[in-house]
Amino acid sequence: ASALVPVDADIQIKGSENPYVSRGGLKLKGALDFFSLNVEGMAALDVGASTGGFTDCLLQAGARAVFAVDVAYGQLAWKLREDPRVTVIERTNIRHYNGAGLTEKPSLAVIDVSFISLATVIPAVLPHLGDSARILALIKPQFEARREEVGKNGVVEDAAVQERVVREIASLCQSLGLRVEGTCASPLLGPAGNKEFFILARKINGYGN
Numbered sequence: 001a002s003a004l005v006p007v008d009a010d011i012q013i014k015g016s017e018n019p020y021v022s023r024g025g026l027k028l029k030g031a032l033d034f035f036s037l038n039v040e041g042m043a044a045l046d047v048g049a050s051t052g053g054f055t056d057c058l059l060q061a062g063a064r065a066v067f068a069v070d071v072a073y074g075q076l077a078w079k080l081r082e083d084p085r086v087t088v089i090e091r092t093n094i095r096h097y098n099g100a101g102l103t104e105k106p107s108l109a110v111i112d113v114s115f116i117s118l119a120t121v122i123p124a125v126l127p128h129l130g131d132s133a134r135i136l137a138l139i140k141p142q143f144e145a146r147r148e149e150v151g152k153n154g155v156v157e158d159a160a161v162q163e164r165v166v167r168e169i170a171s172l173c174q175s176l177g178l179r180v181e182g183t184c185a186s187p188l189l190g191p192a193g194n195k196e197f198f199i200l201a202r203k204i205n206g207y208g209n
Contacts, residue, residue: 019060020053020056020057020060021051021052021053021056021077021079021080022050022051022052022053022056022077023053023188024050024051024053024054024057024112025053025054025056025057025060026053026057026187026188027053027112027138027186027187027188027196027198028053028054028057028058028110028112028136029057029061030186030187030188031136031184031186031187031198031200032057032061032136034182034184034198035136035181035182035184035198035200037134037136037200038061038062039058039061039062039063039108040061040062040063041062041063041064042058042062042063042064042106042107042108043063043064043065043066043067043104043106043107043108044058044063044065044066044067044106044107044108044109044110045066045067045069045102045106045108045109045110045125045128045129046058046066046067046068046069046109046110046112047069047094047109047110047111047112047113047121047125048069048070048071048094048111048112048113048114049068049069049070049075049076050070050072050075050076050112051075051076051077052068052075052076052077052080052086053112054110054112055068055076055080055086056077056080058108058110059080059083059085059086063085063108064085065085065086065087065104065106066085066086066087067086067087067089067101067102067106068080068086068087068088068089069089069092069094069097070089070090070092071091071092071093071094072090072091073090073091074090076088076090087101087102087103089101094113094121094124094125095120095121095124097124097128099127099128102128104130105128105129105130105133106128106129106130106133107129107130107132107133107134108129108133108134108135108136109125109128109129109133109134109135109136109137110135110136110137111125111135111136111137111138112137112138113138113140113143114140114143115143116143117143117144118137118139118144118169118172119144119168119169119172121137122135122137122172122173122176123176126176126203129203131203132202132203132204133202133203134181134200134201134202134203135173135178135199135200135201135202136198136199136200137169137198137199137201138186138196138197138198139165139166139169139183139196139197139198139199140190140194140196141156141161141162141165141194141195141196141197142154142155142156142190142192142194144165144168144169145161145165149161153192153193154192154194155192155193155194156194156195162195162197165197166183166197166199169199170183170199170201173199173201177203177204178201178202178203178204179201179202179204180199180200180201181200181201181202182199182200183197183198183199183200184197184198185197185198186198
């Protein structure tokens with residue numbers, strides 16, 4: 001059995017320059033290092049790819065292929081769009097995704113979405129992943145908390161609310177047949193100053209499909 005890491009566990013980023021196309025890459029790199037997650041040779045699904053910070057991080061960490069899914073169009077950085085390891089799946093809402101463009105079932109999904117709860121996204125992702133696949137999702141309390149818990153500036157400042165949200169997402173994962181392998185704080189705040197968190201979970205015993 002694995003224990004949850006306290007959500008205030010710190011991740012340190014070495015160096016000051018960003019080697020990725022967006023700061024999202026720094027967030028994911030911090031989580032990969034924290035969890036000692038080796039993605040070398042993996043095929044991964046990037047849900048909410050946007051500019052491609054997560055995709056860029058995965059490729060630089062040795063991922064073999066990344067399927068980059070986003071509801072928008074034209075946001076993915078050109079260098080990633082031109083990379084033969086990247087399959088661009090745009091104008092695609094993950095809630096209604098039928099798997100078009102996937103040539104295999106990835107062994108890892110990374111998730112960075114906004115204005116939608118992970119309670120809606122994670123169940124939609126699971127059918128597209130292989131057995132024993134992992135999910136590494138960025139938890140954004142401002143999109144999970146109750147409306148009255150979010151400040152006027154869109155920031156959830158109450159640590160108790162932040163921690164409850166993380167527990168709720170962990171419980172959701174368990175209810176979907178996933179084993180929660182850990183949680184940690186993101187090394188960077190969100191654009192508005194929100195503290196964000198990562199959760200790592202894994203499909204087990206054929207469940208979570």
